[in-house]
Amino acid sequence: xxxxxxSVASGGVRSASVVVVLASVVFVPSAPLLLPALAGPQAIxxxxxxxxxxxxxxxxxxxxxxxxxxxxxxxxxxSRPGLGQDVPTAGSFARYGVDVAASLRRETASxxxxxxxxxxxxxxxxxxxxxEVGTVEPVVMSPxxxxxxxxxxxxxxxxxxxxxxxxxxxxVVGDGAISLxxxxxGGGLRASAVALQARIDTAISDADTAALAALDADxxxxxxxxxxxxxxxxAQLCRDRPMVAHMHYAQAPFGVGYVVATWTPR
Numbered sequence: 018x019x020x021x022x023x024s025v026a027s028g029g030v031r032s033a034s035v036v037v038v039l040a041s042v043v044f045v046p047s048a049p050l051l052l053p054a055l056a057g058p059q060a061i062x063x064x065x066x067x068x069x070x071x072x073x074x075x076x077x078x079x080x081x082x083x084x085x086x087x088x089x090x091x092x093x094x095x096s097r098p099g100l101g102q103d104v105p106t107a108g109s110f111a112r113y114g115v116d117v118a119a120s121l122r123r124e125t126a127s128x129x130x131x132x133x134x135x136x137x138x139x140x141x142x143x144x145x146x147x148x149e150v151g152t153v154e155p156v157v158m159s160p161x162x163x164x165x166x167x168x169x170x171x172x173x174x175x176x177x178x179x180x181x182x183x184x185x186x187x188x189v190v191g192d193g194a195i196s197l198x199x200x201x202x203g204g205g206l207r208a209s210a211v212a213l214q215a216r217i218d219t220a221i222s223d224a225d226t227a228a229l230a231a232l233d234a235d236x237x238x239x240x241x242x243x244x245x246x247x248x249x250x251x252a253q254l255c256r257d258r259p260m261v262a263h264m265h266y267a268q269a270p271f272g273v274g275y276v277v278a279t280w281t282p283r
Contacts, residue, residue, distance in 0.1 A: 088137020191244020193274020
C-alpha cells in the first residue's frame with residue numbers, strides 16, 4: 018500500500034510544503050449489534066450508536082482515499098501484533114447468528130482458505146461496504162500486547178502514513194469496560210469498571226494520547242476492555258500530531274462501554 022501528513026508549523030500555521038495525509042482517526046465499537054440484521058427490529062437501543070458510527074465513518078470516507086483499521090484479535094484469530102499480518106481479506110458474521118459477509122476489499126465477496134476475520138475486522142469490513150471505501154488495510158493486535166508493543170506498532174504505522182500518496186483515514190475498533198450496568202456481560206455493575214470507563218471516555222474526548230498510552234494492561238484486562246491495544250496504537254500514531262477531538266457517542270446501552278469519536282489534525 019502506498020499510504021500523505023498535514024503538519025502544523027510553529028505558531029500554528031500550516032506548512033505549504035507538506036501535504037495532508039492523515040485525514041482523521043475515527044473510534045468505533047467492536048459490536049456485532051451495529052448490524053441491523055444481527056440486532057433485529059426490536060433492538061431500539063442500538064439505534065443511537067449505529068447512527069453515530071455510520072455518520073462518523075461516512076465523514077471519514079468523504080475525506081480519505083484509503084483506510085487503515087486497527088483492531089484486536091479474538092480467541093479464534095489471535096496473533097502477535099504487527100503490520101501486514103497474514104489476515105484474510107473477507108469473512109462472515111455467521112458465528113454471531115446471521116451469515117452477513119464482510120470484506121476488506123471491494124472486490125472480495127467471501128472468506129478465504131476456510132479462515133475468518135476477527136470481529137474487529139468484520140466490523141471494519143462492514144463499515145467499508147456501508148461507505149463504499151475501496152480498501153481497508155488491517156492492523157490486528159494481540160489482546161495481550163504490551164503498551165510498549167502497541168507504541169512500536171504505532172511508530173511503524175505513523176511512518177507508513179507519512180509516506181503515503183493520498184489521504185489516509187484510520188479506523189480504530191474496540192470496546193470499553195463490560196461491567197457498566199446490572200445486566201452487563203461482565204457480571205453486573207462494578208464501580209471499578211465505571212471509573213476506568215470514565216477515564217477512557219475523557220481521554221478519547223480530549224484527544225489525550227498520553228492518557229490512552231498510560232492505560233494499565235492488567236486493569237483493562239480485569240474489566241474486559243478489548244479496545245486498549247488498538248487505542249494505544251492510535252495514541253502513539255497521533256502522539257506528535259496536534260488533534261482536535263469530537264465525541265459523537267459515549268454510552269453503555271448493554272453494559273459495555275461504546276465510544277464513537279473523531280480526531281482530526283489541527
